[in-house]
Amino acid sequence: MGKATQHAKASASGSHRWLNCTAAPTFESQFPDNDPGKYAKEGTLAHKICELTVNYNAGYITKRKFNSQIKKCRTDELFSEEMIKTAEVYGEYIWEKVMSFSEKPYQQQEVRVDFSDYVPEGFGTSDCIILGSGHLIVVDYKHGKGVPVSAENNSQMRLYALGALKKYGMFYPIDKVTMAIVQPRVTEEVSEETIPLSELLSWGERIKPIAQKAVSGIGAEFKEGTWCQFCKGKAVCRARSENMTALEDFKDLPIDGKLSDDEKTSRMAAMDAGFTLPPVLTDTEIGDLLYRAETLVSWYNDLKAYALEAILTGKDIPGWKAVAGRSVRAFDDADQAIEDIKKAGYEEAMLYERKPKTLAQLEKVIGKKEFDRIAGSHVIKPIGKPTLAEISDKREPYNQAAVDFKGATQA
Template sequence: MAHAILSASGASRWLACTPSARLEEQFPDSTSEYAKEGTLAHEVCELKVRKNLIEQIPTRTYNTKLKKLKENELWQDEMDKFTDVYLEYIQELVHSYSCSPAVMVEKKVDFSQYVPEGFGTADCIVIAEGTMHIIDFKYGKGVAISAENNPQMKLYALGAYLEYSMLYPIEKIKMAIVQPRLENEASESEIFVAELMDWAENVVKPLAEKAYKGEGTYIAGNHCRFCRAKATCRERARMNLEASKFEMRAGALLSDTEVGEALKMAQDLAKWAEDLKEYALTESLKGKIIPGWKAVEGRSVRAFKDTDLAIKTIVDSGIDEALLYERKQLTLAQIEKLLGAKQFKELVGELVEKAPGKPTLVLETDKREKIVNRITAEEDFNDNYEEEK
């Protein structure tokens, strides 16, 4: 499918850094394995929603189509479970209405009235009782995406509103992102039509015009993460190098405030350094000279050229075959897969416990609850006792 220069998915970038869309054109739009995996999961989602909420697809036809999708080399069984979460979300929404809502899937939406050549594909649109719902499925598990003030979702909403407002009365738009591999709950937000149209006219339209012409000021930030120019963009380099000029205060040790500030800088610098490294490696492998650097073979591990033949040769020499193998228990997830969720729950469901995860440091904006080590009365007593000795 053709890509719009000012796509909805790239909107957070070209709205913040208007010249980025044209700068990106110099770089190939390569599709990663993750993106292909996402496309497959979206196809499964579409099929499930069509069958359950839109069309009377005969079970046999549905099974044949699903089987074909499962033959894709990127298929994983968990895809079934995660796409079911998306289907259930939409089913619950549809059934929450007493009337029968209009449901559309994989709908191309056009917002070129506000964004030159702008269009996108909304995963699912549900309209009922003056409310339009825009539901987006994300299969990624890298970064949790919030629906709150999300330009991609708002552009889908804009395109869908322009398309359907002649057919249905719409006052409010509710947007939801279902990202089941990362979050149990969908991220939701809502906007009134008047507010959306004001944003489209006064924010999107002027910025999109600049972006289409490649005009404006380069502004680096979090949105650089998915920019195709991210490795060699001068503005991003400037921002990172500028940020690294850490202002040193007096005293031999950093204060906790300084540790917090330095960590934030280090995080951005580390991401930028990774992008530079990846770029330099790719270019070096193409034969280009990146002064001061070269590509070499990394460490590798030894392996048998023909494992079966190697094992046979060892066994034939008189070594007991049992010594060459270790008996290994399957993991909990593998056993559950083997037995099926129902039998697993019946047999050993009560024997399963979930230990607390290993403490990890995240930015304070992270949604997870803060944890601290709880000191037991006994530990407290021992500490005080040691101090007093």
């Protein structure tokens, strides 16, 4: 989870950022910690339930203790039944992994790991570590339901693995390492990467000088990219702003554009030689611009959020002010309002609309299994409207022929 409660300057969860932008840890240190929002608190509770589930499955706690702890979790206002289900998915995965060993492996939840041999003062907490027969498995549970996080080449997971190695390597010989991310609210598939120990160690050596730079700040450099998303200074960072404003022209192609090196080189050469670019953008350029415009929109939203917050706390952002947004009329007491209308002689039939619950609401009320049994045969899933997505998106490309065919057979 990356929930080191006191922060390491270069944390495992922020490693994707500081490995790319070595200036980020020093830059971020001037901003206060963000208040952990509702989602972070929900994540903490979901992790707690995961931990209890795995400990119960492993026989580390009794059923009585498990039930009483879960009962306690249920009293939390952020609790939802979904947390029990996602913890079961996580628990099942851990159980399968444990059972795949020929001899019972060592297994531990919420393990504090120290990877300071690679990252100065680096430490964190790994959700689950399983060890045995030369195999180290590091598992992370993610409760978010946004973007799927891949375990492939994932620096956070690799740092946890290096920390686990430091902790247990003396007692358990290890020759291969699996890093796994369970994210049940996004996908049923668990993302895994298995690499030989030698590969993990050489990766650790490669990042050492980068981590040194990031922590000391000496020789650190700003570099804007997708990793800015969770940077505390993202709204006010000049490096990010300069990269965004470079979109106005093509003189300095942003680092993260999608043009190939050949395309960039020939474009620069043409401009250096004084050629004017053709008035019509090519499809390749449009693909590149779309990608960068998306980044620009996200930066614009960060600027807006920062400015609003600043104005509301009494600062002056020249040229801008906070106003009340559009609001919709509502009853202060809907029951009383309806009662008054009825008393005025209006028929109930005019005042109420009888609507069935949505499919998702009915499924929730009846329960998934029972819902499938009774109404499953009536459930259809029409193909959604086409929408633009990056090529890396996991969904299948939209198939117009399949849509036309479906339409024809339904007619």
